[in-house]
Amino acid sequence: MAEEKARAENKPVSTSQQVYDDTVFFIDGLIQSYSAYKDIIQMMRDGKATIELKKRYMLRAIDETWVNIVEDTLPALDTLIRNPSKFIEEREEILPVELSHNITSRSLQHLAQHTNLIDKIEGDKITPSKILNIFREETIQTYENKFVNTLLNRLAIFVNRRYEIALKEGQDEKTTSLHFNETFTHGDVQGKMHLSFELVQSAEGDEKVEKNYVKTTDLWRRVVRLNQICTAYASSPFVQEMGKSYIRPPVMRTNAILKNKNLRQCLALWEFIESYDNAGYSMLVEESLEKVDDKYVRELYSTLALQYLIFRYNVHNEFDPEQRLDSRITDDVLKPRIIDQLSEASEDQYDLTLNEEVRGPTLPARTRYGMLTPDDRLMLFALNVALDAADILEGETLSHAEIPEPEPDEAIPPDAYDDRVEPEPEPEPEPEPEPEPEPQTEEQSAAETVSSTARPHSHRKFASQNAPHAAFSISRPVYRPRRGSQRRY
Numbered sequence: 323m324a325e326e327k328a329r330a331e332n333k334p335v336s337t338s339q340q341v342y343d344d345t346v347f348f349i350d351g352l353i354q355s356y357s358a359y360k361d362i363i364q365m366m367r368d369g370k371a372t373i374e375l376k377k378r379y380m381l382r383a384i385d386e387t388w389v390n391i392v393e394d395t396l397p398a399l400d401t402l403i404r405n406p407s408k409f410i411e412e413r414e415e416i417l418p419v420e421l422s423h424n425i426t427s428r429s430l431q432h433l434a435q436h437t438n439l440i441d442k443i444e445g446d447k448i449t450p451s452k453i454l455n456i457f458r459e460e461t462i463q464t465y466e467n468k469f470v471n472t473l474l475n476r477l478a479i480f481v482n483r484r485y486e487i488a489l490k491e492g493q494d495e496k497t498t499s500l501h502f503n504e505t506f507t508h509g510d511v512q513g514k515m516h517l518s519f520e521l522v523q524s525a526e527g528d529e530k531v532e533k534n535y536v537k538t539t540d541l542w543r544r545v546v547r548l549n550q551i552c553t554a555y556a557s558s559p560f561v562q563e564m565g566k567s568y569i570r571p572p573v574m575r576t577n578a579i580l581k582n583k584n585l586r587q588c589l590a591l592w593e594f595i596e597s598y599d600n601a602g603y604s605m606l607v608e609e610s611l612e613k614v615d616d617k618y619v620r621e622l623y624s625t626l627a628l629q630y631l632i633f634r635y636n637v638h639n640e641f642d643p644e645q646r647l648d649s650r651i652t653d654d655v656l657k658p659r660i661i662d663q664l665s666e667a668s669e670d671q672y673d674l675t676l677n678e679e680v681r682g683p684t685l686p687a688r689t690r691y692g693m694l695t696p697d698d699r700l701m702l703f704a705l706n707v708a709l710d711a712a713d714i715l716e717g718e719t720l721s722h723a724e725i726p727e728p729e730p731d732e733a734i735p736p737d738a739y740d741d742r743v744e745p746e747p748e749p750e751p752e753p754e755p756e757p758e759p760e761p762q763t764e765e766q767s768a769a770e771t772v773s774s775t776a777r778p779h780s781h782r783k784f785a786s787q788n789a790p791h792a793a794f795s796i797s798r799p800v801y802r803p804r805r806g807s808q809r810r811y
Contacts, residue, residue, distance in 0.1 A: 349624050362627040366515075369506030373622075375614050378497040381606040384488055384541050388598055392481065392548055395591040398584035399477075402470050403560045406462045407578070413457040422453050429454040462560075463567055466578050466585060471564040473588055478556040480595050484602030485549040488542070492603055497522045502622060515626060571596075 353359040416439075422429075432454040433439055441451040497520065504515040555561070573592060579585045 346621060349621075349628065353624055353627070358631065359624075359627050362630055363623050365508050366504055366506050366623055366626065366630075369504055371502070371504045373503075373614050373619065374499075374501045375612045376499050376501075377610050377612060378499070379608040380495040380497070381608065382492050382494055382603050383606070384492065384539075384545060384603045385600060386541060388480075388484070388594075388600075388602060389541065389544055389548065391591065391594055392477070392552075393544070395587050396551065398587040399470070399474070399555065401584050402467075402588065403474075403555065403558055406467050406470075406560060407464050408460055408462050409464060411459050411461045411463075413459065415455050415457065416452050417455050418452055419450055422455050424455045424457055425453060426456050428456060462563065465569070465574065465576060466582075467560075467564060468567045468569050469573060469579070469585075469592075470588060471561060472568040473592055474552075474555050474558075474561060475568070476595055477591070478552045480598075481545075481548050481552045485545055487601050488545060488603055491601075492542075493524050495522055495524060502626075504626070513630075515630070517622070517626065 353363070433448075433450055439450050439452045441449045443449075499520040500518065502515070502517040506513050506515075573579070573589060579589055
């Protein structure tokens with residue numbers, strides 16, 4: 323039919339148009355041939371139906387904030403890479419005399435302190451077997467250079483991630499969606515129908531969003547340039563010479579970092595990278611509802627009538643134990659709520675999760691404890707295991723209420739609660755009565771008072787040693803001198 327119509331109008335026949343016309347013609351023929359389809363369509367028209375045709379434009383734009391900050395710091399980074407700070411490093415090594423070439427006054431001082439290195443002495447001539455050598459080398463392994471090396475590594479990862487995200491997700495999109503909902507009644511059966519379509523395509527070529535296309539702006543060219551520069555810095559001779567010499571956050575505010583203009587800019591960039599967690603681009607979503615053609619609505623009803631007939635023929639509204647795959651009953655009573663407000667678009671549904679591996683040397687992960695090395699993580703894991711074991715042991719310990727009480731007539735053995743039975747202490751001999759003191763004169767008593775005040779109190783008795791303990795007692799060996807023996811203090 324479509325082919326004959328196109329030939330009559332002298333127009334080329336489109337394959338998609340021909341398929342569409344033949345499909346609609348076939349469905350219309352079925353509906354006209356059987357009255358059951360007409361009853362289903364009338365049933366759906368008597369129900370409540372909603373149809374929504376929505377078009378949405380997602381306009382993406384790169385965030386210029388991080389681009390400007392990185393570009394402003396590039397001159398300072400370039401200066402520090404080309405002119406790194408250096409210092410003289412001294413290294414001490416004890417070598418045989420035959421191989422010693424770097425001998426200083428410190429070598430002679432070391433030999434005087436370690437006479438075991440002297441081989442022989444002939445008069446005023448001393449011949450050592452080994453001697454201390456002082457090697458002085460120029461190196462760039464300073465704290466400031468390690469800070470710059472760590473910053474270059476993090477900057478390369480920071481820029482490369484946002485470049486990859488903009489390259490993959492930075493393209494503008496145009497989405498077209500259709501949602502059809504129907505509530506109907508068929509005899510004593512109530513039914514619902516849901517039909518949804520969603521098409522997503524790039525907005526390239528659309529006049530509405532062509533000017534906002536990420537890859538056609540000058541800002542995108544700046545991002546590409548930044549990615550190339552940071553990648554080149556990460557493989558520069560400075561980074562290769564530094565190797566894996568990194569620092570652990572937080573950054574120490576040394577005098578060189580605080581007083582050097584270039585290092586201050588690098589410190590500001592470090593703090594920005596630590597605080598910036600956005601994907602690197604912003605998004606503007608524009609949605610619009612469009613009117614649905616009546617002809618398309620009639621075609622939807624015809625198609626849904628065909629699907630409803632096939633569904634009712636194959637699926638019955640009864641529970642068949644033989645066809646059951648799984649079953650579940652709710653534990654609690656469900657209480658539905660009435661929602662009278664539309665949900666707004668949120669940024670969370672457009673967040674990205676990076677699962678790919680990041681190239682470059684890995685740095686310790688940041689946690690709420692700070693920067694942890696693998697050894698620190700292992701130690702923290704061991705502490706957690708020990709704490710869990712302590713909790714388990716405390717849970718298994720019997721409380722006082724759980725200790726079984728003995729029967730009234732049952733005799734409790736003396737070693738029921740203790741494996742050791744302490745022997746009874748031997749009675750101490752009674753002290754001999756002291757002779758009565760002779761009466762003293764006033765001069766003797768005054769002299770004795772002065773001598774007791776000047777003599778230190780070496781024999782003091784504390785009440786706490788003889789006081790009984792309520793919970794437990796500690797037995798300590800007591801020294802008792804024999805009679806007649808003298809003890810010196």
